[in-house]
Amino acid sequence: MNFSKNYKNILLALFLGFLLSACATQTVKKVDSQIQGDVYTGTDTVEYLADGVPDRVFFATNESVLTTASRETLRKQAAWLRKNPDVTVVLEGHADERGTREYNLALGERRANAAKDYLMTYGISSDRASVLSYGKERPVDSGSNPLAWSKNRRSVTVKAN
């Protein structure tokens, strides 16, 4: 009994130690994985439309091409929208601060449409998803650094009703 309790404690200690080291490597990893190329891939600033359904996708500088991660997020959104046929959404497109205002308005619109098009290929009808570009007017991160910019280059799917 005593022995097994001690054994348990040792196991627990070992387990905790393992957890800690896992955490340590994970934090290191997390910093690496927040920007891939120049696309944000972390979860900071990400909110959820529903349980397990992230509300936003991120883009590379001057790009509106969807990454693998973005497509996965949008497939989850499409699946959730198919299950909730009464929900309509607005796709809000954004750009970072490193571009002229007018071009960024157009770029935000292009990004939101890239996301909308993908939702449509997964069975969401066009009249359930409208598009609104904010250009660089509504950053989520006010920083002037690559990480902040990568968080701001985004399309956010927002419930409209």
Added chain:
Amino acid sequence: MKNKIKLLFVIFLILFPFKSLALIEVDITRGNLSPLPVAVSSLSSSENDREALQKELDIKDIGLEISKIVENNLKKSGLFNPLNKDAFLQKPDIAHLKPRFEDWALIKAQALITGKVNFQDEKLRVEFRLWDVLAGKEMLALAFTTVPKNWRRVGHIISDKVYKRLTGEKGYFDTRIIYVSEKGPKTQRIKKLAIMDQDGFNTKYLTLGNELVLTPRFNPTNQMVTYLSYFKNLPRVYLLDIETGMQEVVGDFPGMTFAPRFSPDGKKIIMSFAMDGNSDIYTMDLENRIVERITNYPSIDTSPSYSPDGKYIAFNSDRSGYQQIYVMKSDGSKVKRISFGKGLYGTPVWSPRGDLIAFTKLHKGKFYIGVMRTNGKGERLLTENYYQEAPSWSPNGRVLIFYRETKTNSKGEGFSAKLWSIDLTGYNERLVDTETDASDPSWSSLLSN
């Protein structure tokens, strides 16, 4: 030797003020010219008139205040050096009748401005004279009447007349700037349309800040303004009459319209319309409401700007893969890329003189305001910074106003947006005073001629 050249130059200037080879033209190639010393005497007035005007306007000495407006304008132009009034030997009223030129030459003034203010029948009557100190001659004499509350404009009109007489080019002082006033954190900026005199006075706010507003631009022929508003979360181009406050949506588009500007005759609005991820350029005739599509290309086409003769349009497109500047005929034909330097190019704005296009350039993480000829040759970068864009020309094509944003620190603090102006020469860069943070400036045409 150097002084001799300067002296000769000034004599030349005074003898041939209307020749195109005036001060300004030389300034463009030489860049930095020592500013002309000018004495602006206080405008004289009778004690009775001064008291009456003090009651009316709450200003102690209106003649002095008007002379300060003139001094400030001339100084900010970078072409003149107004001398300190403490050194003046002659009283304003006597100087206005007959200046003792030796006294003014003694303090090294080369030009002298004198004047007189009367208050008659509820009207302000102002006369002024411009004197050539070295030649001992009157160069210009003018008088005008106006309502007292326009008294600051009197100072601006005098500045314009003096500027024109001494440089051979129209001035830009009796003008206004429309811009976007900004407040609040960067992530939730509150933006309002604001208008002020070119020197930062008489600020008025035209919207309340309930919705996002961007990119206001003056009609070059009247006091109408076009801008982008997010009213009801529908970003659309609006037309606003700043005298009456009446406004309306421009056209009936099923999506975002943006980047509006007037045609040089003020009869059309040119803008972008975004649909399905593609932005093209359209015009709407304000008289018959006819909408015309000008570009049709699967790329972002935006920031259109007409040439002053209305025959061409400069615009921004990423059809080559990246943001570049293009020029086409106003019907959309003969599209030609003109920017070929390193980096990205945006916001082309055609000079009111017609010979240059101002632009914003992004290269290696820096933003530049520059100018190039309309065929893209002769690119000249005027100023470099962390972030700046959206140049707008003074009506005489001598000065550019634009906005500049600061980099935030590691905590995301310290953001600001301010208006700046710079000479076409790349000299005389100045912060333009605004009551709040500011962006997207647009310069009006001259209010009077």
